[in-house]
Amino acid sequence: MGAEIRFTGEGIPITEAARIMKKDQQFIRQAMIKGILPIGLVFRKEDSKQYDYYISPKLFYEYTGYVYNEA
Incomplete structure (x- = not known):
């Protein structure tokens, strides 16, 4: 079983979404x-x-399959 993905609710910057x-x-x-x-x-x-x-990290993941982790 894979690790559970947790989302903080903190938004993804547009610059990062565009890059990804x-x-x-x-x-x-x-x-x-x-x-x-x-x-x-x-x-x-x-x-x-x-x-x-x-930009919701959860919705972004559901749409792209990419898990955003703030650096």
């Missing part, structure tokens, strides 16, 4: 905004043009 997936950061951002990359949440505050991103 071999995509650019803008691809990750736009795909998350459009809902075609189900690895976390995107939030835009009222009266703001900027978005906040949260």
